[in-house]
Amino acid sequence: DSGVTQTPKHLITATGQRVTLRCSPRSGDLSVYWYQQSLDQGLQFLIQYYNGEERAKGNILERFSAQQFPDLHSELNLSSLELGDSALYFCASSVDLPGGLKSGELFFGEGSRLTVL
Amino acid sequence: GDSVTQMEGPVTLSEEAFLTINCTYTATGYPSLFWYVQYPGEGLQLLLKATKADDKGSNKGFEATYRKETTSFHLEKGSVQVSDSAVYFCALSLNSGTYKYIFGTGTRLKVLA
Numbered sequence A: 001d002s003g004v005t006q007t008p009k010h011l012i013t014a015t016g017q018r019v020t021l022r023c024s025p026r027s028g029d030l031s032v033y034w035y036q037q038s039l040d041q042g043l044q045f046l047i048q049y050y051n052g053e054e055r056a057k058g059n060i061l062e063r064f065s066a067q068q069f070p071d072l073h074s075e076l077n078l079s080s081l082e083l084g085d086s087a088l089y090f091c092a093s094s095v096d097l098p099g100g101l102k103s104g105e106l107f108f109g110e111g112s113r114l115t116v117l
Numbered sequence B: 001g002d003s004v005t006q007m008e009g010p011v012t013l014s015e016e017a018f019l020t021i022n023c024t025y026t027a028t029g030y031p032s033l034f035w036y037v038q039y040p041g042e043g044l045q046l047l048l049k050a051t052k053a054d055d056k057g058s059n060k061g062f063e064a065t066y067r068k069e070t071t072s073f074h075l076e077k078g079s080v081q082v083s084d085s086a087v088y089f090c091a092l093s094l095n096s097g098t099y100k101y102i103f104g105t106g107t108r109l110k111v112l113a
Helices: none
Strands: A005-007 A010-013 A019-024 A031-038 A042-050 A053-057 A064-068 A074-078 A087-094 A112-116 B003-006 B011-014 B019-021 B023-026 B032-038 B044-050 B056-059 B062-065 B075-077 B086-095 B099-103 B107-112
Touching: A005 A087, A010 A019, A019 A087, A019 A112, A031 A074, A042 A064, A042 A074, A042 B099, A074 A087, B003 B086, B003 B099, B011 B019, B019 B107, B023 B032, B023 B086, B032 B056, B032 B062, B044 B062
Parallel strands: A010 A112, B011 B107
Antiparallel strands: A005 A019, A019 A074, A031 A042, A031 A087, A042 A053, A064 A074, A087 A112, B003 B023, B019 B075, B032 B044, B032 B086, B044 B056, B056 B062, B062 B075, B086 B099, B086 B107
């Protein structure tokens, strides 16, 4: 058990809909990362938050947005869903400062599997 | 830009065979390097890491050496087991103005009894 909790574990929805994925980081971790894992594209970095502020942005579509709340949990919102958005969405957390520790382990949740029909 | 390239899978080996999974990186600066493992139905978990050139990370019989001259961090294990069947990801972390944590595409390993 990594200590990172993601909900829901599975989600099936239709094209055009909107969903919210939730992540609770490990106790004490200030950084939250979101990754998308699809069969043909491996693990793609979407966005990172540190203590409530956006710190880095990767290949995140404009239809997607995220935020980190004062209690440090994070939500990833996916809207106007398309078939190609079907994937595993992982949240990871770390205690690293954004410009601080040179090395650091990411702790991953078990992922939220999104299926868009 | 900064990136990680690892060999494509799947890699299929017999039990007790020697394993090598190649990983090379491109980075502006001095990254830390990692191998993560993903077992079926689970999230990724750290397998080993190295923070500077010539460091060797090791865990559970797996090893990888940070080679700055060849910008490589190849994963090796002398004798694989069926339980090692998983997807292996090479990754780097780097602070070059903005903090980055970049993963390779993953290499699936299947070990046959």
